[in-house]
Amino acid sequence: MTSVVLEGYGLTKRFGPATALAGVGLAIGRGEAVAIMGPSGSGKSTLLHCLAGIMKPDEGEVRLLGQRVDTMGERERSALRRTRFGFVFQFGQLLPELPADENVALPLMLGGVSRRDAVRRAREWFGPLGLGGMEERRPGELSGGQAQRVAIARALVTRPAVVFADEPTGALDQTTGHDTMRLLVEATRGGDASLVVVTHDPQVARWCDRTVEVRDGRIMAGVDA
Amino acid sequence: MRAALGLGGRLLRAGGRRGLLSAGLTAVAVTVCTALLLFAVSANVAFAGRGDREAWRNPVPAKGRAVAVQAVHVDYVRDRRITVVELAALEPGAPPPPGLDRFPAPGEVWLSPALAELADELPADQLADRFAGRRGGTVGDEALVHPGELVAVRGWAPDSPVPAGKGADEPRGEVASTRISDFAGEPTPDAQGYRILALIASVLMAVPLLVFGGAAARLTVARRDQRLAALRLVGATPGQVVAMTAAEAVITAFAGAVAGTLLYVLLIPALTGIEIAGGSWFAADLWPGVPYTLAVLAAVPLLVGLSAVIGLRRVVVGPLGVAKRETPPGMRFVRVAVLLAVLAVVPTLSVGSGGGVIAVVLGLAFLSINLAGPWVVGLIGRITAGTARGPVRLLAGRRLVDDPRAAWRTVSGVALTGFVAGFVVLLNPSADLLGEADASRLRVSIPAARADAVAAEARERLAAAGVRAGTEVTGGGGEGGGKVLVVALGVREAGAPGKAEAGEKAGQGEKTDARVDAPVDAPVDAPVDAALVDRARTALDGLVPGRRATSTADDDRFGRLLIGDIGTGTIVVLTVSFLVAVVSAGITAVSSVLDRRQTYALLRLAGTPLKVLDRARRAETLIPLAVMGGGSIAVGLFCALPFAITGLDAGGLATLLACVLLGFAGVVGAGAVSAPVLRSVTENPAPRPD
Ligand SMILES: Nc1ncnc2c1ncn2[C@@H]1O[C@H](COP(=O)(O)OP(=O)(O)OP(=O)(O)O)[C@@H](O)[C@H]1O
Ligand SMILES: [Mg+2]
Numbered sequence: 001m002t003s004v005v006l007e008g009y010g011l012t013k014r015f016g017p018a019t020a021l022a023g024v025g026l027a028i029g030r031g032e033a034v035a036i037m038g039p040s041g042s043g044k045s046t047l048l049h050c051l052a053g054i055m056k057p058d059e060g061e062v063r064l065l066g067q068r069v070d071t072m073g074e075r076e077r078s079a080l081r082r083t084r085f086g087f088v089f090q091f092g093q094l095l096p097e098l099p100a101d102e103n104v105a106l107p108l109m110l111g112g113v114s115r116r117d118a119v120r121r122a123r124e125w126f127g128p129l130g131l132g133g134m135e136e137r138r139p140g141e142l143s144g145g146q147a148q149r150v151a152i153a154r155a156l157v158t159r160p161a162v163v164f165a166d167e168p169t170g171a172l173d174q175t176t177g178h179d180t181m182r183l184l185v186e187a188t189r190g191g192d193a194s195l196v197v198v199t200h201d202p203q204v205a206r207w208c209d210r211t212v213e214v215r216d217g218r219i220m221a222g223v224d225a
Numbered sequence: 226m227r228a229a230l231g232l233g234g235r236l237l238r239a240g241g242r243r244g245l246l247s248a249g250l251t252a253v254a255v256t257v258c259t260a261l262l263l264f265a266v267s268a269n270v271a272f273a274g275r276g277d278r279e280a281w282r283n284p285v286p287a288k289g290r291a292v293a294v295q296a297v298h299v300d301y302v303r304d305r306r307i308t309v310v311e312l313a314a315l316e317p318g319a320p321p322p323p324g325l326d327r328f329p330a331p332g333e334v335w336l337s338p339a340l341a342e343l344a345d346e347l348p349a350d351q352l353a354d355r356f357a358g359r360r361g362g363t364v365g366d367e368a369l370v371h372p373g374e375l376v377a378v379r380g381w382a383p384d385s386p387v388p389a390g391k392g393a394d395e396p397r398g399e400v401a402s403t404r405i406s407d408f409a410g411e412p413t414p415d416a417q418g419y420r421i422l423a424l425i426a427s428v429l430m431a432v433p434l435l436v437f438g439g440a441a442a443r444l445t446v447a448r449r450d451q452r453l454a455a456l457r458l459v460g461a462t463p464g465q466v467v468a469m470t471a472a473e474a475v476i477t478a479f480a481g482a483v484a485g486t487l488l489y490v491l492l493i494p495a496l497t498g499i500e501i502a503g504g505s506w507f508a509a510d511l512w513p514g515v516p517y518t519l520a521v522l523a524a525v526p527l528l529v530g531l532s533a534v535i536g537l538r539r540v541v542v543g544p545l546g547v548a549k550r551e552t553p554p555g556m557r558f559v560r561v562a563v564l565l566a567v568l569a570v571v572p573t574l575s576v577g578s579g580g581g582v583i584a585v586v587l588g589l590a591f592l593s594i595n596l597a598g599p600w601v602v603g604l605i606g607r608i609t610a611g612t613a614r615g616p617v618r619l620l621a622g623r624r625l626v627d628d629p630r631a632a633w634r635t636v637s638g639v640a641l642t643g644f645v646a647g648f649v650v651l652l653n654p655s656a657d658l659l660g661e662a663d664a665s666r667l668r669v670s671i672p673a674a675r676a677d678a679v680a681a682e683a684r685e686r687l688a689a690a691g692v693r694a695g696t697e698v699t700g701g702g703g704e705g706g707g708k709v710l711v712v713a714l715g716v717r718e719a720g721a722p723g724k725a726e727a728g729e730k731a732g733q734g735e736k737t738d739a740r741v742d743a744p745v746d747a748p749v750d751a752p753v754d755a756a757l758v759d760r761a762r763t764a765l766d767g768l769v770p771g772r773r774a775t776s777t778a779d780d781d782r783f784g785r786l787l788i789g790d791i792g793t794g795t796i797v798v799l800t801v802s803f804l805v806a807v808v809s810a811g812i813t814a815v816s817s818v819l820d821r822r823q824t825y826a827l828l829r830l831a832g833t834p835l836k837v838l839d840r841a842r843r844a845e846t847l848i849p850l851a852v853m854g855g856g857s858i859a860v861g862l863f864c865a866l867p868f869a870i871t872g873l874d875a876g877g878l879a880t881l882l883a884c885v886l887l888g889f890a891g892v893v894g895a896g897a898v899s900a901p902v903l904r905s906v907t908e909n910p911a912p913r914p915d
Binding site: 054 | 831
């Protein structure tokens with residue numbers, strides 16, 4: 001096994017009386033793609049949010065390259081998410097008024113890269129993701145699959161350590177979903193990033209290195225590929 | 226329709242917490258709009274009411290058989306004007322004048338409540354002695370312009386000199402003896418002038434209100450368009466979608482309109498305190514009446530519904546139009562061309578163009594600013610986005626380009642206030658125009674034939690009242706040989722008025738040398754205060770029947786009043802437009818955050834600092850605000866040019882500056898309301914479109 005990039009252990013999260021996570025441990029290696037599966041309401045998204053520093057777990061630790069994430073303040077976690085992580089959500093994450101290339105360039109600009117360089121670097125992703133010629137289209141003028149590929153480009157443009165994807169193809173038909181998923185896995189590998197993807201689709205899970213099954217807030221089985 | 230209403234109601238209830246929030250915002254907006262709209266309507270009704278109540282003192286000569294003789298004189302006490310109505314019955318059956326329960330008998334005096342109070346309050350030799358005679362009763366409110374008005378009605382025998390006497394030239398507000406058959410009268414020119422000013426003011430207030438109401442309506446739609454597009458996708462017909470939306474908007478707006486009416490009624494007591502034309506208002510003045518209220522209650526929801534339907538056109542045309550968020554078609558330049566066309570007409574206007582024409586052109590200029598606004602905002606957006614280096618300006622600029630109408634809605638209020646400010650600032654004459662007025666020199670016109678005798682009697686009366694004054698008789702020659710007795714108060718013994726100009730003004734003719742035994746330019750060695758002036762007036766009352774002693778300060782009183790009133794009106798109009806501006810800025814800012822809550826939340830999840838989103842949101846308002854606010858002020862100034870009485874004076878400039886600063890501060894403050902909303906919508910870790 002390669003070196004661990006991100007790891008969480010003993011992660012517990014409660015929402016009032018309900019326990020969404022009940023002591024989960026998970027380690028993600030460098031360049032590894034991990035699929036998280038499980039029934040609805042089992043705690044997949046909660047696990048992803050805890051690992052990504054979006055939520056603070058009630059108990060347990062999260063470490064990125066050995067550094068504690070769960071103890072950081074919101075500002076630091078926000079900066080961490082911006083610089084070291086990338087995100088792909090189901091839909092609705094692109095700003096409708098920005099053309100595709102500026103949507104991708106936004107995280108770079110937030111990091112202080114000049115607009116011209118940011119847009120140039122953003123455009124480099126369009127060809128490989130099959131988006132050539134769509135640089136100036138707005139999200140509303142793209143198909144669902146195209147919009148998700150723009151989102152993938154945006155997640156990867158900052159060269160993050162880990163990309164988190166919560167049901168990234170949930171809103172797409174199966175064929176498009178599979179194509180998009182394959183691109184996501186390949187692009188993260190090509191970008192030397194790890195991938196944590198929540199999915200309901202066993203086919204999608206097969207492209208990943210490993211699948212983790214979550215049930216009632218606990219990890220049931222780890223299947224190494 | 227009933228089905229649509231039911232569905233609309235259900236849609237409203239099913240909208241969830243956020244849906245209710247936006248419906249609530251719409252209702253608040255409509256509440257404010259309705260209250261202010263009622264105020265604008267009432268302003269006209271109120272001035273019309275004043276005019277009607279005053280009409281009986283502006284008699285129309287009898288066409289048929291005359292039953293009475295009426296004359297109106299103007300007197301002053303302290304700085305206030307007293308209207309003295311002199312009446313003599315020509316036959317026993319003469320009808321009672323308004324506010325009196327019978328025709329005043331000869332020798333009787335009726336005072337308005339305020340005058341009666343003042344007469345009791347001041348020493349008798351300053352006021353009450355002028356209205357000696359049997360007290361007939363109190364002049365009722367229905368005959369008074371405003372609650373504090375000073376009015377006296379005196380009864381005379383038909384052959385007595387006062388009502389019958391004919392004045393040579395009547396000062397402002399005075400009416401020579403007129404034989405009348407009833408007390409219908411007609412509104413005075415002054416009252417009509419005020420009505421025109423009120424009409425202009427209400428146009429200036431109503432247009433931004435309507436614009437704002439439309440914006441509020443679209444707010445309901447904005448929240449709904451996704452859901453409605455979804456309804457279209459599952460097969461609802463365009464008609465059903467329109468009906469449902471309209472019903473929802475109308476229900477919300479009706480609730481807001483009712484609340485607004487209540488709010489207005491609650492505000493009436495405070496509003497009666499606004500002093501115009503020398504006095505405050507009767508509460509009944511500011512109640513627009515049932516028909517107007519019903520009209521507003523019906524019109525507001527209808528307009529909001531209509532506006533909602535227009536806003537929904539895109540959804541109705543094609544369900545994907547909104548669901549997919551395509552690049553909006555660019556604004557057409559026609560919008561600016563319309564504004565330019567209207568502005569081209571402005572220089573042809575003049576004060577003589579007539580109130581109606583001016584009001585229409587003003588309204589059009591106003592509406593066309595509103596038409597051109599989105600286009601200009603779009604242009605500003607393209608420039609901002611094109612030149613942006615960092616994310617904040619890029620986000621703000623792109624957003625402006627994406628939906629210039631929404632951005633315009635946020636700033637339109639202040640921009641239109643800028644127009645109003647620019648417009649009225651030039652119209653506000655300054656009191657400097659009137660020059661200096663001298664309250665210490667009283668003048669009475671006296672018959673030339675008895676000039677010396679009258680002057681002697683005047684000196685006697687003044688001495689008896691213990692008033693130190695110099696007297697001089699000037700004038701003569703023209704205008705029937707009338708002469709003017711000038712009384713210089715505070716001068717030791719009798720002395721001539723020192724300043725030549727005073728003599729000229731007073732005498733309206735060449736100055737004569739009929740100086741009365743006093744050194745020229747005798748210094749004023751006793752302080753001349755209001756009490757002294759009133760004692761002198763009272764002493765000289767009745768010296769010449771039907772004539773009163775007045776000063777040049779009295780002559781200017783109406784001018785000063787009018788200038789003060791225009792200032793008050795300006796402040797009222799600016800306050801109203803300013804309230805509209807701030808409320809609309811707050812509401813649109815909140816709704817723009819609500820509209821995009823999912824994207825904002827996801828951006829925040831991905832690590833976008835809230836600060837960047839917040840700054841972008843602010844820039845999105847401030848950049849167009851600065852440009853449009855400035856532009857509107859310029860257009861307002863331009864529109865006012867044909868009517869400008871003076872150039873910009875310091876006071877006007879200060880008003881303008883204060884308005885701009887308050888507007889900016891208000892919008893920024895109102896925008897700050899949306900910051901917690903932004904924070905709360907981005908705190909949800911699992912954002913979903915609802
Ligand atoms: N903000 C919250 N407040 C209260 N309860 C929550 C919250 N977020 C999640 N939960 C609860 O925690 C549990 C796990 O939710 P989570 O979103 O992680 O499920 P999931 O596995 O992602 O489901 P799905 O596949 O449907 O997305 C659920 O029972 C859910 O109701
Ligand atoms: Mg989930």
